[in-house]
Amino acid sequence: MxxxxxxxxxxxxxxxxxxxxxxxxxxxxxxxxxxxxxxxPFSQMFQKEVIESVMDITLSSAEGTCADVETVSIADLGCSSGRNTLSVVENVIRTVCERRREAMRQLPEFMVFLNDLPSNDFNALFSLVPEFEQKLKAEHDDGGGILVSVAGAPGSFYGRRFPSSSLHFVTSFTSLHWLSQVPAGLLNKGEPINKGNVYMSPASSPSVVTRYFEQFQEDFSMFLRSRSQELVVGGRMVLSMLGRRSHDIHKKINEFPLYEALSKSLSIFVSQKMIAEEKVDSFNFPLYTPSTQELEDQVYREGSFTIDSMKQYYHDWMFENAPNVLSKTFRAATESLICHHFGEEIIEPLFETHTRVLYERLMAGEGIGWCQITVVLCKSATR
Ligand SMILES: C[S@@+](CC[C@H](N)C(=O)[O-])C[C@H]1O[C@@H](n2cnc3c(N)ncnc32)[C@H](O)[C@@H]1O
Known part of the structure; x- marks a missing residue:
């Protein structure tokens, strides 16, 4: 009552x-x-789906890698500032502890490094740490508890970030397709050569594709070289990034609908005289979506890692609200680059158009999904 x-x-x-x-x-x-x-939040649903799709492989890789280590050192590269980041680390720590308990062995201590560019909101990320620590402590409050020490590691992952042989397990989700810069040479005698596209699209010319590929080779080999020095022998990395469905870049199935929809929205704005065509022609994202073959080639060429497994997924969101959710995710990831080139005033109308163009794609039966490639690498003893 x-x-x-x-x-x-x-x-x-x-x-x-x-x-x-x-x-x-x-x-x-x-x-x-x-x-x-x-x-x-909408802007993190995309990453959440990626993380969930690779959670099993991440946990099984962590189990094997950290089985005999006293102080387990984990780094998440390109961690951003949302809850997704800590959820991966939390699950890794929980799994390692469960295996130790099953083996009736003492729990290890954990050192967690969270890496992103210095512009990342590390304050927001660190504000989530006390809840994360308490949750883990509460789960392990028998037998002396558990020690998890969390530290920020700001700076680009394209270069050394950690001391030599200091890491056991590295994760990087939805980050490695970002290049260190827009490839040089996308202008020929001052003329843009990737007109009508904002990324390495199937419609881009072979010379544009070559410029992007060279930048990817330079960046990814630097990434592997740096991690090779930082990981202990037998240490593992789970890397999951946006990729291509087919090795032949010019195939239509390699279209990345979110970027295609942006190119189309910008061309609508040009036709309505809301932006100058030259401004659009000179805009390119520092984004490279490798094929599985390209990843494999780079790993073999660098020579410090063996490939435990490699998997390609295609996520296709067919539900009615998908264009809205995906456009919001895309906006969160690209807004600062777009603002920097075109100015802030354009953002609201541009993303309204972007959502509409995605919706039209969905209605026309064209996909609005994305391809993700996950590779697990193990540091070998030979180098
Ligand atoms: C889409 S977010 C992914 C966040 C998180 N890993 C997740 O799965 O939820 C991509 C992140 O990569 C970071 N990033 C891009 N290039 C980077 C670089 N060279 N070094 C470190 N972080 C980078 C961005 O700042 C951004 O926070």
């Missing part, structure tokens, strides 16, 4: 609504609030 009185005053309902209906309504509100609070 008391409960229904409280509910009546909470929802300001009249006495004509039965207690049963009131309780049903309240349950619905509670369920809605629960789902809403547990859901990641």
């Amino acid at each position: 008391l409960t229904t009185r409280v509910l009546r005053s909470l929802y300001s309902t009249s006495a004509t609504i039965s207690n049963h209906t009131l309780i049903q309504f309240h349950s619905f509100v509670c369920f809605f609030l629960f789902v809403y609070c547990c859901m990641p």
Whole structure:
């Protein structure tokens, strides 16, 4: 009785609504609030799907790698500042501890390095750390507890970030397709050579593709060289990035719909004289989506790692709200680059158009999904 009185005053309902209906309504509100609070923001749903798709392989790689280590050192590269980051590390730590318990062995201590560019919101990320630590401590409060020490490691992952032979396990999700810079040479005698495209699209010319590929080779080999010095022998990396479905870049299935929709939105703005054509022609993203073969070639060429496994996934979101969710994700990742080139005023109308173009693609039966490649590398003893 008391409960229904409280509910009546909470929802300001009249006495004509039965207690049963009131309780049903309240349950619905509670369920809605629960789902809403547990859901990641739209801008992180894309990354969350990527992380969930590789969680099993990440945990099984971590188990094997960290089985005999006293102080396990983990680095997440391109960690960003959302909850996704700590959820991966949390699961890795939990799995390693479970295996130790099963083997009736002492739990290790953990050192966690969170890496991203210095512009990342490390304050927001660090504000999540106390809850993360407490959760893990609560799970392991018998037998002396668990020590997890978290540190930020700001700076580009294209270069040395950690001391020699100091890392056991490295993860990097949805980050490595970002190049260190837009490839040089996308202008020929001052003329842009990737007109009408904003990235290495299947419609780009072979010379554009070559420029992008050279930048990828330079960056990815620097990444591997740096990690090779930082990982202990037998240490592992789980790297998951956007990739191509087919090795032949000019095949239409290699289109990346989010970027194609941006090119189209910009061309609409040019036709409506909202932006100058030259401004669009000179805009390119520092993004490279490798094929599995290219990744494999680079790993063999660098020579410090063996490939445990490599997997390609295609995520295709067909639900009605997908264009909206994907456009928001895309905006979060690209807004600062677009603002820098075109100015802030364009952002709102541009992303409204972007969502609409994606929606039209979806309605026309063209995919709006993306390809992701995950590779697990093990540091070999030979180098
Ligand atoms: C889409 S977010 C992925 C975040 C997180 N890993 C996840 O899965 O939720 C990509 C992140 O990579 C970071 N990033 C891009 N290039 C980088 C570089 N060269 N070094 C370190 N971080 C980089 C960006 O700053 C951004 O935070």
